[in-house]
Amino acid sequence: MRTQFDVIVVGAGNGGLAAAATTARAGLSTLLLEKHNVPGGSASTFRRGRFEFEPSLHELCSVGTKENPQKIYNIFKELGCEIDWRYEYNTFRAICDGEDGYDVKLRAGFDNFCDDMEKAVPGSRESVKAFFDLVKKNDEALAYVYEKKGNPNPLVMLFKHADFLKSASHSTEEVEIALGMPEKARNIMNTYWGYLGVPTDDLNAMHYLSMVGSYVDDGAAMPYKRSHELSLALEKSITDAGGEVWYNAQVSKFLYKEDGSCCGVQLQDGTELYAKEIISNIIPNNVYGMSDPKFVPEKELKLANARTLGMTFVTIYVGLDCSKEELGIEDYTIFKMPFPNPREQFNRREEGTYYVFNCLNEVIPDASPKGTCMLFFTVPLMPGDLPENLTQYNYKKWKNELAEVYIKDCEKSMGFDIMSHIEEISVATPVSFARYLGTPNGEVYGYQNENWDSVINRSQAQFTDFTVPHLHYCGGHSVMGDGFSSAYITGHDTGIRVVNSIKGGK
C-alpha cells in the first residue's frame, strides 16, 4: 500500500472530485479519500423499489451546450468526462399564497423572462432588464478581479466597473430598489434565494445575479442518470489518469510538521498517509476538530466563530404509481411560498410551508418506469432548527409528520393527488445529512453567504483567510459558496493552484 503522494484530497464531494481529477490529470500522484462507499457527497442517488432518486440536485447553472459551452461544461470536458446533459428552459413557476399572492411561470431567455415578468407585474420590464444588464457588466469586472487574483486596482474598479462595485457591495434588494423594481417584481425575481440560502436583503447582488443570470441565459442542466453520473465520471477521470480513490476511508486526523505546515492525514484505522499538498473538501470546522489545536491559526478559528453554518434541508422523495400527466404536472420546478417576501419566508420558515417542488420526469421523461413519476420536495432549514425534544426514538414519527404537512400542502395548493399514489417514499432531514455528509449539524451549504461574508469578499480574502502551508480548501464551504457549480469550480481552481505550486508554475 502506497503511503506517499503528491496530493491527498480529503472528501469526494463535488469539489474534492474536481480537484483530484485536475491534479491527477496533470500527472501528479493523487489519492482521494472518502469516508462513504460512494462518491459525490450530496451528488449521488439512492434506490427504493423501481425508483432511483436524485438526492440533491435541482439544476446546474453555468453548463451551457456543446454549441455554447459555459464554465461547467468546459470543466467536465477538460477533465475527459462524458456527460449526458439534459436541459430545462423554464426557470420556475412560483406560487405564493395570501392576499398579495400570485402564480407565475417564467421562461428562460432574457427576453422571455422580461416578457413574463411584465405580464405578471405590469411596468416592471425596464427595471428587470436593467437588472440583467448588470450581469454582463459583472462578468467583465469579475474576469478582471480573477485575473488580478482577488486584488484588483481600486482606481480601475472605480472608473471602469462602478456598477459592479455597487452590486458587489450591496444586497440584491438594495440594487433592485435602486433600479426602481416594484415590490412584487422583486419578490418574484428573488424566488431563487433558497438556492443560495440567504434572504435577498442580505444576499450579495453580484452573487445572486450571476446565478439567476446563468439560469435565465443558458437554461438549467442536469445529468441523465442523476448526479451519481457526474460523480462517477469524475472518479473515472481520476483513476484513468493513475490517481487512486479509496472509499470507506475515514480521515481522523490531519498531520502537521512542527513548522505548522500540513503534511498528511491519518485514517481511522491508524494508517498514516503523506503528501506534498493536502486539499480538504471537508469544512474547515471539521478539519480543526481533527487537528492538534496548536496548528490551528487563531485567525482561522475567529473566522469560523464569526460565520454562521449554512442551510440544511428536509427533503422528501416520492415515487408515484401514476404518470405526471395523470396528475396534471406540467412544471419541473415550482416554488411554493406562504409569504411573498424572502426575509419573511426565511424568518417564519418553521411556521410556514416554503418549499421547492420538482418532478424530474418533466425534464427526463424516462427517469422512472412508464406509468410512474418521481417527486422531490426541498424544505430549507437552518442548522439547529430541529425540535428540542427530538431523539432517536421519536425521530421517524417526526419526519413522517413533517413530510405529510408538505405533501398535503402541495395537494391543496397545486391540486395534485399525491397521497393515494405513493409507492415509495423516503424523507431526509438534517439528521440524514449529518449521517451521510458528516457536516456540523447536517449543514449542506457550508457557511452562510451573508453579505459581510459574500462570495466577492471571500474571494478578495482567499489568500489571507487560510494560511496553513500546503493545506487548501475547496467545495461548497469555500470561496464561491454553495451549489454544485460553485463546488466544481472551486475544486478545479484549487487543483490548478496545487498543480502550479508543485510544478513551479504561476
Add this chain to the structure above:
Amino acid sequence: MKKPSLRTLNPAKFLKAGPNREARIMATEAKPLPKLNEYPANKIAIALHPKKQVVKVTNIVERASGVKSYTLKATTDTPIAYFSAGQYIVVNLQIGDYLLTRPYSISSSPKQAQVDNEYELTVKRVDGGLASNYILDNWTIGTEVTISAPAGNFTYEPLRDAKTVVGLAGGSGITPFVSLAKAIADGDEDANLMLLYGCATKNDMLFKDELDAICEKCDKVKVVYVLSNDKLEGAEEGFLSAELIKKYAPEGDYSVFICGPQGMYNYLDTQLPLLGLRKKFIRHELFGEYRNPQANADYPECVEKSVKITVVCRGDATTIEADTNDTILVSIEKAGIPAPARCRSGSCGWCRAKLTSGDVYIPKDVDGRKLADYDYGYIHPCCSFPLSDITIEIFKK
C-alpha cells in the same frame, strides 16, 4: 420615465467591504468549536446509525427444534440503536479463516431496544447453513458479537402503506412480523396487522404463545395459522393462497407484506396476481443469499467450475481461487479477506465494488445497482457470480 440606474448606490462602499470583514473577524473570540458529536443532528445520526455495535448474548430461548432466539444486549453505556419493526442487523462471524456476515431480522420490539437496550435475533438451523449452524452450535450466554446498526426497508410506512397490513409469513420468516405485532401492541406503529402464518406442521410454528398473547391484549393484531401438512384446531389447512388472503383481508385497500422461504415466494408469484393488487401494496423482504445461478435460463453455457479472482484493496492485490457457483462476495470471504456486506441480496449496495476485468453473471431479479453504476463497471459482489478470471477492486471493511 427615467432610465433605471444605480446612481443612488455608493461604489466606495465596496472599498470598505474587505476591511470591514477583517475587522469583524478579528473582533470575534477564537473559541474552540463544538465537537461534531455535540450538535443535535449529528448526535441523533450517530445514535441511529453507529458504525458498529458490540453486544453480548444475555438470554437464549429454544423456540422449536433447531430454532433459537438470542437476546443481544449493549455492552457499554451507549444506548443500543433504535429501529423500525421489520429491520435487520448484520452479524459478523469468523469461522476459522472464513470471515462472513449475515443479516437477521430483529424479532424483538423497538420498545425493548429503547427500554432494555437489547435486540432479539432468531436463528434456524439450515442444511449446509454455515452461519446459522455456527451460531446455534457456538453462541452461549456471554458470547460477545459485533453487529451493524439496524438497516433495511421492510418496514411499515404510514404515508405509503394501507392502514391494514396482511402479513404473509412462512416458517422462520415470521420474525419481522413478531416485531411489527409487538410494535403495534406497544403503540409504536399505527396499523392493523392480519397475519397469515404458514408452516408445514404445528411443530414448525414459532412464537405462537407470544403471538396469541399479543392478539389477546391488542385488537389491531390478528393471527391465522395455516398448516400445509398438519391439523390444528382453529388453524387453516393448505397454503397461503389467493383465496385464503381474500377471506381474511379487509374491505378496501390493504398492503401485503411477505417474508418466508423461496418456495413460498414462488407459490405467491402464482397467487398474488389473482388479487389484482397495485404494486405499491406489495412489499417483499429481501431474498437473501442467492444460490444456484446455473439453474437460470439466461446463465451462459460452458462456464468453468473454478476461476481466479484478483481482489484489489487500496492498491494491494491478492489472487484467490473461486467456485463459479459461489457469489464473488462468498469467495472473498472464504479467502479470509474482510469485505463490506450488509443485505447480501443485491439491494443495499454496501458491498459495491468495481469490476476492472473479466465477466460476471448477475441474476436480473436481484440486480439492485444504480443506473450510472452499469456504465462505470460497478457491481454488487453479494449477488454477482464470476464467469471468467476477474479483477475486482473492493473497499476496506
